[in-house]
Amino acid sequence: MRLARKIVLWIIGVWLALVVVLLIVVATFDWNRLKPTINAQVSDTIGRPFAINGDLSVHWQRERGASGMESWVPWPAFVAQDIRVGNPDWASQPIFAHLEAVHFRVAPLPLLAHRVEIPVLYLTQPTIDLERDAQNRTNWDVALAGSGSPSTWQLDLRAIGFDRGHVSLNDAVSKTSLQVTMETLQHAIPYDQIVAQQSSDAREQATKTVGASARTALARESGKEGNEPGKTGAAYQFVWQAVGKYQGLTVDGNGKTGGVLALQQADQAFPLQADVHVGDSHIALVGTLTDPLHLAALDIRLWFSGTSMAKLYPLTGVTLPDTPPYATEGHLRANLKRGASHFSYDHFRGRVGGSDLAGSLTFDTGGARPKLAGTLSSQLLRFADLAPLIGADSNAQKQQRGDATPQPADKVLPVEPFRTDRWRAMDADVGFNANRIVREAQLPIDGLSTHVAMDNGVLTLDPLNFALAGGTVASNLHIDGSITPMKGAIRMKARHLKLKELFPTFEPMRTSFGEINGDAALDARGNSVSELMGTSTGELKLLMNDGAISKTLLETAGLNVANVVIAKLFGDKTVKINCAASDMAATNGLYETRLFVFDTEDATVRVNGTINFANEKLDLDVRPASKGLRILSLRSPLYVKGTLKNPDVGVQPGPLILRGGGALALGVFAAPVAALLPLVAASRGAPDNTCATVLEQMRGSSKARPAPLPAKAKAPATR
Known part of the structure; x- marks a missing residue:
């Protein structure tokens, strides 16, 4: 018995000694020796140069938020300094990304099951250069090299933390050149406070664009959001600014974001705020993003204003008619998927010229063509605001757009061509009702009801009904x-x-x-x-x-x-x-x-x-x-x-x-x-x-x- 006990004690002692030696080796190991191997392995995997030029170190500490066995086992915390990722050969710049440091912790026990579990990956002072050339090649798409068989290891990244940094974008396809900088706020700002401030700023901009009536129309939506579940506790920690060009238009914007983007926890909202001018169009938003890996939950309040809704097409991809100056405010929800996204702009209201506008719209990109659907209504519609929608805008408006066609001196009928070039860009199924229409020339149109359908460039208005001069005009219009x-x-x-x-x-x-x-x-x-x-x-x-x-x-x-x-x-x-x-x-x-x-x-x-x-x-x-x-x-x-x-x-x-x-x-x-x-x-x-x-x-x-x-x-x- 004594011999058996001695053997067991020796085995335990040797095992403990091995563990102690292993811990001492791991704790005192110079991880910089692994940098050449790591650099070469990562470079081969991503197909472009990768290098950790600074110090690579590991610190061990117990995880405060862990429970059970994980609370007793120390977690390794990795710190890599001065990381550079190169660009593909065709890019104009040699470096795609530079980070002063990367910090992350790894849960040790899941490693036994071949799962790398990282709660948060912190990026310190990133500098990123995004580029797309005229052949539509992008430097942010990375094709990972594989061995031909699926890996037994899985990566479980829970969240990404940001720091101040700089992002540049040069896109030859969309003719975009942007410079974006991000700085840390001196103190976190609550979500509700940003909502109130953005609402005031957007309405002030709408007043400048459309007039005082826009402030009144948009104010009716105030107080309906801001205390929603998942948003009350959100806070903004970074401020960003963007300047540059987009399709020849000047871009000037700023906004705020949260500090940590949860990639998987749908109950942890990432706050977003933006206030951007593109040419004479103004776009503002405030809201949250959750589940960004699947791009599935964008929930924001959205303001639009500008001189014409048609100018939103390069920004949104939605074909809209030429209009007088406009301003709208509504609630945008989005389910973003590659090639099959769904957007809903709910319960919006605003002004278009001297007319009010309200309704709900959806926009889907999953079919053969994007499709806009919904209902719109107007209590008071000025005919002058409706005219551009039916091609009756004035020569002054057309000259302002730069597309006026000179009218021959010997002709009465207008030769100005209809703008149908964007009709096949998307489909539509929209109902519209106007309770009262006012025209300066006192044409007594009392109401308008129509259903607009666009299918592969074929426009149908059926019905197109007016209440006119105490009578009715019932019609339908079909244009291919x-x-x-x-x-x-x-x-x-x-x-x-x-x-x-x-x-x-x-x-x-x-x-x-x-x-x-x-x-x-x-x-x-x-x-x-x-x-x-x-x-x-x-x-x-x-x-x-x-x-x-x-x-x-x-x-x-x-x-x-x-x-x-x-x-x-x-x-x-x-x-x-x-x-x-x-x-x-x-x-x-x-x-x-x-x-x-x-x-x-x-x-x-x-x-x-x-x-x-x-x-x-x-x-x-x-x-x-x-x-x-x-x-x-x-x-x-x-x-x-x-x-x-x-x-x-x-x-x-x-x-x-x-x-x-x-x-x-x-x-x-x-x-x-x-x-x-x-x-x-x-x-x-x-x-x-x-x-x-x-x-x-x-x-x-x-x-x-x-x-x-x-x-x-x-x-x-x-x-």
Whole structure:
């Protein structure tokens, strides 16, 4: 027994001695002897030069936060000084990264299971040079060399700690040159304090860009965030600044971050804050990032402001329309994955010009093309702010953008091409509603409702509905921008548009009970208004009863040709219109009058001929038929030649038309009249609908002269 006990004691003693010797060797070992081996091994693995030029040391200490066995076993703490990582041969600079020191601890017990567990890796004063060349080669992508078989070792890095440092970026693809510096804050700043400060700064910037109304709109979102779980305890420890160029635009920004980025713990939020100006666009954010290894949880408050939303495309990749100055504030959440990211901009609100805007949007990059979807609404929408979205922005705005196309001196229809170059960059599925629309020219649009769909360059607005002048305009628009020239189609029905609301400043209309009803169905090809009208095919129908017209009104409306014709027929006086009816057929831009007539107290005027929008030439025959002997000058027909820009209106040569002859000739228009009867049915609710009487007369036999209008129907519109 004594021998056996002695043997056991000897074995224990030898083992303890070996452990003590091993600990002494490890504790006193000069780790710098391993640097050549480490440098060579790492260089071979990453395929570029790697060197630890400074001291490499290991210190042993017990881990305070450990429990169980790990609390008894000392942990090695490694410190490597002056580390340099080289660039690939094609890079313009020799050094990719330089760190004054790297600190990290390793849990010893997991090493027995071939797992390297590092709680925190601290990077001291890093200097990093990021570069991408014109061939799209990047120096931050490292292809690790392998042995061909999977390694039995696993790396478990829990977090990365930062220190003050410098990062430069030179990107030939995006034409970006940035210099970013990071410094330590004198003391940590709580998350809530940064939220309040950034909110104030963003609203101040929005006020400068859009006006005082932006501050009021954005302030409605204040107080809704800042005390969310996982954010209250977050603190900012570093401040950064960035200067440089992005696609030729000046970049100037600053912000703050936390000190330690948790790579795996989803409950440990890393605070972020940024306030960046790119050209005249301002982007600000404050929020948190968690689970950065999977880029899965970006949760921030986001502010945008600038002179046009279209300028955000290089920054966001989202195709947005040209707009007036804008400012928005909302809540951005993101699930970031390579090639399949999802963004949601929730419950945002703001201003676009003089209009308010609110809603929620999502943006997904996982399909064949990125897709924007969601809903938008506006309580008050100024038509001037809506105009750029439909290509109706002013020449001054286009010149400011530098894309204005000179308008030919002899043309009226705009030749400015539509900007469809970005239509195929993404898809869209967005609903939009505006409760009230205001236009400076007092066009009484009361509301707008539409659903915008973009699919591989094909734009559809279905429906595209307006509440206009006490009536409705129901339409749908289809434009195929994936082909050149683009192909378009529009279907429109206008019902019960009240004349007194459509022309509120025209005194003779103020007491009118008249209204306008109309239908349009047109197909066309072209990349401008001029080209579309010059190739349009389809038909237009319009019916107006109990209205009025004058030379002054037509001048105000910009109807140059009609203005000259009315002046020739009636002079400068206001003319009461019992009924105006038009049915025109279009073929490749040539509009032919199947029926064009307007009936007044003094005469019935019929217009025959064509308007060629392809070359803007006119060829019309205006034939008035006087009622009785009221206006002798109306016995002569007129011709309308020339162009839309320079019309030539004169008296037809030849004998005078017999009094009443024009009215007799109207009987040949029985078929076109029948085509307009549905519009009469649509306006049955209007009292004293004189168009019903006029059109019924025109359907009569060409051998019988139409009966005179009833006395009540001939009464002035201001009765």
